[in-house]
Amino acid sequence: MITLKEIAQEANVSPMTVSNVINGNLKRVSKETADRVHAIIKKNNYVPNSAARTLSTKSSMMIALCIADNFYTDLANENYSQSPYNIDMIGIIQHFVEAEGYVLLLCGGETPQEIIDNMKTWKVAGAIFLAGFDSFIPKIEKELGVPTVFLDNVYSDGAISSINIDDYYGGVLAARFLLNQGHQNLAFASNIIHENPLLELRYKGFLEAHRQKNKDFDVNCVFNGPITYEGGIKIGKEIARHPEITGVVATADVLAIGIIEGIRLSGLSVPDDISIIGFDDIPMAKFVSPKLTTIKQNMLEKGKLTTEELFRLIEDPKALPERKMLPVEIVERFSTKNLN
Template sequence: MGATIRDIAEKTGVSITTISQILNGKGSRFSEATRNKVFQTAKELAYKPNFFAKNMVTNRTNTIGMIVPEVTDPFFSQMVKGAEDYLNAHDYMILLCNSSQDSTREDLYVEELLHRAVDGLIIASPNILASNVFTQLESMRKPYILLDRKRHHREEGNIYIDDYEGGYMATEHLVSLGHRKIGIITSDDSFYSVEERLQGYQACLKKHHLSISPDWIMEGDQTMAGGYNATKKLLAATDITALFVTNDQMAVGAYRAALELGITIPDDLSIVGFDDIELAEYMAPTLTTVRQPIYAIGQTAADYLLKAIQNPNEKMANQKMPLELIVRESARKLANKATHK
């Protein structure tokens, strides 16, 4: 059993009430000598505060709730790590919930996390949570940060990337390499971010006066298996020379599909992905991709949330995170740029 405030009181001769106030940051009226004695003794006894008792005094639990669509997804696991590392360094813990892309579970998790008195929430989801959940968050004055969702719900406190810009960037790279028949692997329209990447792809081809065949656009689940199945269908039905895959997990599946069809990357098919998950650098050939700063997004979300907890009346600015094209080995220049224009 750990040390208690009573143990500190017995060793120091200081009253329990005084020790409680000092340890909870409300001991400024006591002498420096008394404060130092309490802190030193607490350290010697390896005292850890009871967070439930502390919550009664400070109205804080030093706990943050975080909801992600799929914790096994390399993108979200890296984002969680960024948030968790930042929060741990500031003496906060995470309660992590995996929604499995189920909006009903997301709503339930928000309610359960509030019931457990978390100090704030980080919510990463392609879904729009029920309006009553947001009403509940705001009525309880619980700060929350939104990631990976439409930015029309509220005007402040959003951390996001420009998915349209990223889709354009990926397609522009393939066009600059001379490709004119460029396919895209996307997903269903519930993933608004992927829809915006598709729009960037379409805008880039239109700017360069390149036609787009409906056959070059294929949907799949945002998984390796989804990328594999969609790419196999696309490659079997078209003669594209390049492929933009709207996330790196799907790109892993695309590699497998190309291999089974006897298509060599990048000699027969150039591929550009999106996200720059850790695996991208270790694929063969290494994957050219649009990097979003996944770990930094998690850190920034945690930083924003702690500032909102400490200064609840201050307006939170929106934060657009930068994108970067990471050129590796999976896309090559065509010998004849005039081909298939």
């Protein structure tokens, strides 16, 4: 097998230049040189020695992605690594990470400390934390020691790199849409609101839409359950027992889709009897029947910005962290009915 030194000789560059190309450090390498080195690597089927690279750089070419699981109380009854939203985000982030020549490592643990220790063991070059880590962010920032980006958080006590959507306005949009369509009594379907900061933001936006319309909201019309398809079925059956409710805002598409099924199993239909709005606009929202009206977040852009921010920090250790918030919009399909 060809060696790194032999690649350098054939490309008429130094071994350090070849190493920079392999590791994606292209700031001081021209595109012509990088293309020439890549062509020689491809021609000779050269595979870099990952172990040697880890020892020489004190880090691997791995980016860790961690999703909150059972150590976080409000997620205790849900397998978040199996949610459609998280599966989509994993795929999107993996695409952009691999485009930079890195490998995505799904990293978990029973406690935040165990997660940190696992990442250190693998000598990851950077880390992404997806939702549910707000109270642990100071510990992660202090102890992990690598560039880190946090997705879907409401942490505001320090300077961190984070990518979020406007969850509050998403709640406003959803409730306002149904109220404008003549629905007088709405339900809000979610997990336990006060235990999840993002869900609480969506609920506050939901209430704000009522305030803007001078409408009261009956807090007895908040329905809690795990954000899963099965959880949605249970909530749908409960909602069907309240004939005064004509519209539902759910805090996730998978929950909304389960609610549709629960309502159907109760002998009612969507949207003729009850209208439903979801949140996220996962691909499944277009395939369910009826197709789901939902609050759309741009997941592709979210994943792109996340990886761009992470690699900005990796390439420049002195770079300051940045916070970014993406807008949301409503996508009208067929799960809602205008009562006006």
